[in-house]
Amino acid sequence: MERCIKEGLLPPTLCRELRLLHLAAAVPGYRPNCTACTLLACPVWGWPALLRARELARNAAEDFFDEFGGLWPETTVTVCWFPGSSLPMHTDNCKDYLSKRHVSVVVWLSSQGEDFEGGEFFFQGAGQSEAEEVVRPRAGNAALFRADEPHGLRGVVRGARLALNVWFTRDPGAAEDAKLLQLHMLRASTRSERLFGLGPQACWPSDEAAACLAKRTLAQVGLPPRAQVLKPRRHRLAATNLKLRSGLPAARRARLAVAAHSQLLAAENSRCAGRASRCFFRLLRRRERQVCTALPQWHQHGLVSLAQLSSPCSACCRKVRDGTTRGARVEVVEEVPGLVIARGVLGGQLQRRLRKLADSLMSAQGKLMNQAMRFGTDVPPWAHALARRIRRIPGFFTDRPPAFDQLIVNAYYPGEGIRRHVDLLKFGDHVLGVCLGADATLTLRRIAEHVLPIQPGAECALADEDLEGPAVDAAVRAGDAYCLSGAARHRWTHEISPDSIRNGRRRVSLTFRALRPSAWQGPS
Known part of the structure; x- marks a missing residue:
């Protein structure tokens, strides 16, 4: 069976944020304890x-299983296992309603021996006589495997074992993104829902089992059940907890106490550590503004712009390089302001995969064009996935480009090129190019001042004078990969020299651009 253990998939700061989220918003799960x-x-x-x-997990899965652009997230959930919990040997698609998981x-998100004892993850042996493969969980590491791979979880003995589970499907209709886009009515939600989540997560149940889990959650953060260690004058949410403590069920009091303590965790490495309450609520407001700002693009392009949303208290997450961009070296061409080249973005295996996908787009009636x-919506998912990954290369984009909604695939045979031009002005200020197959030389010339600005329709009619x-x-x-923006985009022409494509190899280029809103002729 295909499976692997990938070390360091998530950075420590992102693991810490996910633990904070789980403490503030988790409710009793689908199994005891x-x-x-x-x-x-x-x-x-x-x-x-x-x-x-989720994006980092998808990138790793697509790389390992060679399904670039073909996996869609079906369910994303964090689960915390307390002492007494375990999972027998099972597969993740064993039920009819789980059959879309692939x-x-x-x-x-926590480490064995530090945060908990027991709780080993194990795979079934290859044969009846072969022993099980046991994995000791470490924060940030990940297990990647097919959904029909038998696996299980041994009993947790002490502490709290926290993990992020993401299941992917090959069926876009079963993805969770369409449901996520419906949950954008922030103003209509109550204060409790905005703080803790929607549906049953807005409040802990009031039964005895939920109260027991709430106390375990409090113990996990080292906070007494009655939350008396937080002074009302310094922590707004703790004051609310103390005022309402007498009239609320124990589980509800525990939820408020955990949220109060989360303020301290959120402000632990912040300059606002002395004002934890303000820092925590500022964090909530900032992230809600991020989501509200991104929503129009989400509706137009699905969720392709989600990778731009980085958490305010984990700036170092933007420096993480996945397997596709590992080893990429960014070069700034000083002679041409706005031209940036990222060397070695794509490995050989991924280039071969992308050439096959590009050829499938250029095939018509059995003939390769x-x-x-x-x-717009005809841009294939794998192209969006490629653009997402290149966006995350540190230092590649000097500013944040819009989501690309146009793709051109070109094939060049030896001795072929493209004449000088400026990309059509109906497209935005960023042109992203990806080179596959043969090498080439990009030749750029500066446009004379008396010709500027270029008028629409004259982009390809520039003479030597x-x-x-x-x-x-x-x-x-x-x-x-290379990007043209600013002066390189509007004040310089570029061309591909026919002599630069040699050695009998074919060059395939992928060009990404974004239509300006005034030029968009498709559906809104």
């Missing part, structure tokens, strides 16, 4: 951290 927090029911301020972790990713264009200064050659090799 466990609590759970799902993406579809968690508070909006927890979306950036969960979605960021790939499973389990990311541990040399160009294909896709706009319209240019000035020496030409600048930039080599773009197979696996590189």
Whole structure:
């Protein structure tokens, strides 16, 4: 069976944020002695951290199983296992309503021997005589395996074992994203829902079992059940807890106490550590503003822009490089302001996979063409996945580009190129190019001042007398990505020299652009 253990999938700061989210918003789970927090029911301020972790998990799964752009998140949930909990040998698609699950990713958010004892993760042996494969969970590490792979969880003896589970499907209709986009009515939600989540997660149940789990959650953060250690004058939410303590069930009091303590955790590494209450609520408001700002793009392009949402208290998450961009080296071409090249973005295996996908777009009636264009919703998911990954390369984009909604696939045979031009002005200020197959040389020339600004319709009609200064050659090799923005986009022409494509190899280029709102002719 295909499976692997990937070390360091999530950085420590992101693991810490997910633990904070689970403490504040989790409710009794689907098995005894466990609590759970799902993406579809968690508070909006927890979306950036969960979605960021989900993207890293999807990238790792697509790389390992060679399903680039073909996996969709079906369910995302954090689960905490307390002493006495366990899972027998099972598969993740063993029920009819789970049959759409194809790939499973389990990311541990706590470490065995430090946060808990017991709770080993194990896979079934290859044969009846072969022993089980046992894995000791470490925070940030992940297990990737097929959903039909038998596995289980040994009993937790002490402490709290926290993990992030993400199940992926190959069926876009079974993805959770469509449901997530319906949960954007922030103003209509109550204060409790905004703080703790929607549905049953807005409040703990009042039964005896829930009260027991609530006390265990309080013990997990080292907070006494009655939350008397927090002074009302310094912590607003703790004051609310003390005022309402006498009239609320024990589980409800525990929920408020955990939220009060979460303020201290949120402000632990902040300059506002002395004002934890203000810091915590500022964190909530900031994240809600992020989500509200991104929602229009989410509706137009699905969730392709979610990777731009980085959590305010985990700036270092933006520096994480997944398997696709590992080893990428960013070069800024000083002679051409706005031209940036990322070297070695794509490995050989991924390049071969992308060339096959590109050829499938250029195939028509059994014949391989040399160009294909896709706009809006016709841009394939794998192209969005590629653009998402390149966006995360540190230092590649000097500012945040919009979500790309146009893709051009071009094929160049030896001796072929493209003449000088400026990309059509109906597209935005960023042009992203990806080079596959053969190497090439990108030649750029500066446009004379008396010709600027270029008028619509004249982008490809520039003569030699319209240019000035020496030409600048930039080599773009197979696996590189480059971006034209600012002056390089509007004040310089670019072309591909036919002589630069040699050695009998075919070059395939992927170009991503975004239509300006005034030029968009498709559905709103």
